[in-house]
Structure formats: C-alpha cells, structure tokens
Amino acid sequence: MIRLFTNATILTMKEGEPLLSEASMLIKGDRIVWVGTGSPPEAEVDKIVDMKDRLLLPGWINTHNHAAMTLLRGYADDLPLQTWLQKYMWPLEARFQARQVRAGTRLAVVEMIRGGTTCFADMYDYMDEVAQVVADSGIRARLCRGVIGLVSEQERQSKLNEAVQFVRDWNGKADGRITTMLAPHAAYTCPPAYIEQIVEQAEILDQPIHTHLSETAAEVEQNVNEYGCRPVEHLDRLGVFQRPTLVAHAVHVNEEEIALLAARSVKISHNPGSNLKLGSGIAPIPAMFRHGLTPSLGTDGAASNNNLDLLGEIQLAALIHKGANQDPEAVPAEQALAMGTRFGAEALFLSDEIGTLEAGKKADFISVDTSVPHMQPAHDLVSHLVYAAGASDVQDVYVDGHPLMRNRHLLTLDEEKIRWEAQRAFEMIAPSE
Ligand SMILES: N[C@@H](CCSC[C@H]1O[C@@H](n2cnc3c(=O)[nH]cnc32)[C@H](O)[C@@H]1O)C(=O)O
C-alpha cells in the first residue's frame, strides 16, 4: 500500500536539515520512499492522509528501560540506588513471574506509545513475555535478558543460557521489529570471569552488549577497591568494548574515561530523570559531545523515573546541563531532539533503519499537534517541542508504516484491560503492610 501524508510540517532529523513546511511524506508498505516539498514522484497513491496542523518527526527512541518495572512505580521513592535496589526492588522482583512481566510490560508499551516512543531498549527477565508484547503491540524494540551474577555458578550458567537462547529465538523476529543484545547487568553485579564469558557469547552470536556503567560514585569507589581500577577501565580490560556496546548512565566518568569511551565508539544512554531521582548525579553530557560521543536518552524503569515519557527526558537533557554548567548554550534544543531520535538509533545499532525520516528508512514516525496554545506563535517548532510541548501533544504514532495510535486513540492495545491486569498483577506481589 502506498500512502501520502500531506500538508504537514516535517522535521526529518537528518543532520543539518531545516524544518520542511507544506511538506509530504510518501510511504510504501513499511518504508519511506520520499520526503519533501512540492509534488511527490509517485502518481499512484492508495491513500492520502491530511496532516494539517501536525508536525511529523521520527518517533522517540528510548535506549534504556526495564519496562515491567511500571508495576513498581511509586513503590519505593526517595532512596539511594543501592538501598533502593537491594532492600526494595530485588525482593519484590523475586516475586515476579511471567504474569507480572507481561502485565507490567503491556502497561509500559501503552504509556510509551501514548508519549510518542516508537522503539525502546529493554533489559529484564522473562524476556519471552516482553518479546511477545512487542510482537503483538506493533512497537519496535531491542531486547536483552539482563543477568545479575551474584548467585551460584550453576545459576549463573543457567541465566546465561537463557540470555543466549533468547537471542536465538527472537533476534530479527516480528518482521524485524525485534532485535536483541546480551546484558551483564553491571560490573558490580557480575564477576569478571562471568563478564568475559558473556563477551565471548556476544562474539559468537554477533550481538551488542548492554550494561549499566558508573551510575553512582559509590559504585566507582567499590570497583576501585575490589579491582584496582575504575569501571570504564575494568570493562575495557575484560574486552567488553571490543563488542558494540551500549552503556546506561555513565554519570561518574572523568575526562580520561570519556576519551576512552569515545575511542571505543561506546554508545551512551543518558537517563537524566532516573539519575536525578536516585540522587546519582548529572552525567557530563557536554564533555561527551566535545569528545565526539553522541549520547542518546533513556527513561530507565518507571520505578526510578517515575514515567516513561521520553519527551520529558529530552526536556530535562536540554535544561539540566545548562544549569549544572551555568551555560545556556549547553545541549541546545536541536541537539536534545537528536538525542531522542537519531542518536538513539545509533545507540541501538539501528541507524540504517530508523532515527530520521528519509527515503529507504522504516516508516517509524509520530505527529504532534501544533495548534495548541503552548505551541503558539508557531514560528519555531523545534524550540516549542523541546521547551513547551508535552507527551499528550503527540497525536499519531506509526511503526513500520502501521498506525499504533491515531488522534490519541490506541489501535493495537486494549488500554482498559491492560490497566486492570496491571493492578491485579501488582496486588499479587505487593507486600502486605
Ligand atoms: N532478575 C534478573 C536481572 C534483571 S536485569 C534488570 C535489573 O536492573 C535493575 N535496575 C533498574 N534500574 C536500575 C538502575 O538504575 N541501576 C541498576 N539497576 C537497575 C532492576 O531492578 C532489575 O533487577 C536476573 O535474574 O539476574
């Protein structure tokens, strides 16, 4: 089917390309065939969709999440990372079964689609459930079975086997919407030999690696005490960065470490909301840009954010580095938008397919209502999107050319049922007070 989205303002997010007004986008099946002003090359069109008062742009790419943690939203707030994890999250997560992960992930996907996210990375457990939700909902995702190695050797091996089997079962599935990774949870939860083993498997399976890195000062200190070096050097020595790697957080990295991450082309998922909420710190994003890195954005799980609104992260990224560095020129609006789109595609190793609106790429895009009062006067939509818009201004969401939301109406998921299921699944595991 050939569809023409017309009468729109289009932000392609191609580097250096200005906003296109009175523009159109032509889509053939799941791919974009043309974007521009003037008349499209193809005369035969099956459907014309009028996009008056709509800004079209690539969907948001959320590069770090634990989707099922929506079930634990608001459960343990205002605590530091290690207490939050060890005293609250892990004991409750130990009660999770397939049902909790399915319900929590479905809720997460509803929330993400409603906020304009078309692709997310997920690191969790019971990943067959997560993959099935992705397959059924129509969203795109890069998924990995996260492994925490603070268990017996036997359990470590069985978790790794699961992670490997997950890659074999799901990489490239759901018409290519699902891709995978391998994920040692963090240097402080996986012994060195285990990390090496995971790297070896990643090599065999030709998979990228996703891990948490230098999220807190305490974690860096512990690494120095235990292994005699900081986490970046530690992972480098273990060969992690020989693989394409995506690290979440990178809050406590110094100039030298940033240089090494850049030299190894490591991808960064900046999670400003989670880092602020857990009091972890503020990642040195301007310094990363100076070293040629192109950090992307993630929400982290909803228990440390507490929502999955990627536009909110774009806005935080555009604001906090200005304040932290007393520099109003840090992370300009355009760059913050790139972090949520094009750089997100790079971070997930999917930039051949998504991240910009241009011929040959997948038709993953969203539309934003530009007629609302807080987008007036409509002279600089890039500025309005970053500094004035909200998630609920997103009207339409398309992935692979399929509509997942039209005029804020979800088309692939039953929202009411999902809300009910999430409530039930939470009550089953909630501690009795
Ligand atoms: N249960 C799994 C590990 C799941 S990976 C995802 C883990 O990351 C944890 N997590 C969530 N947010 C953060 C964060 O900000 N830093 C570190 N870990 C986190 C989360 O609680 C969950 O346990 C196993 O069998 O080994």
Ligand SMILES: [Zn+2]
């Ligand atoms: Zn995380």
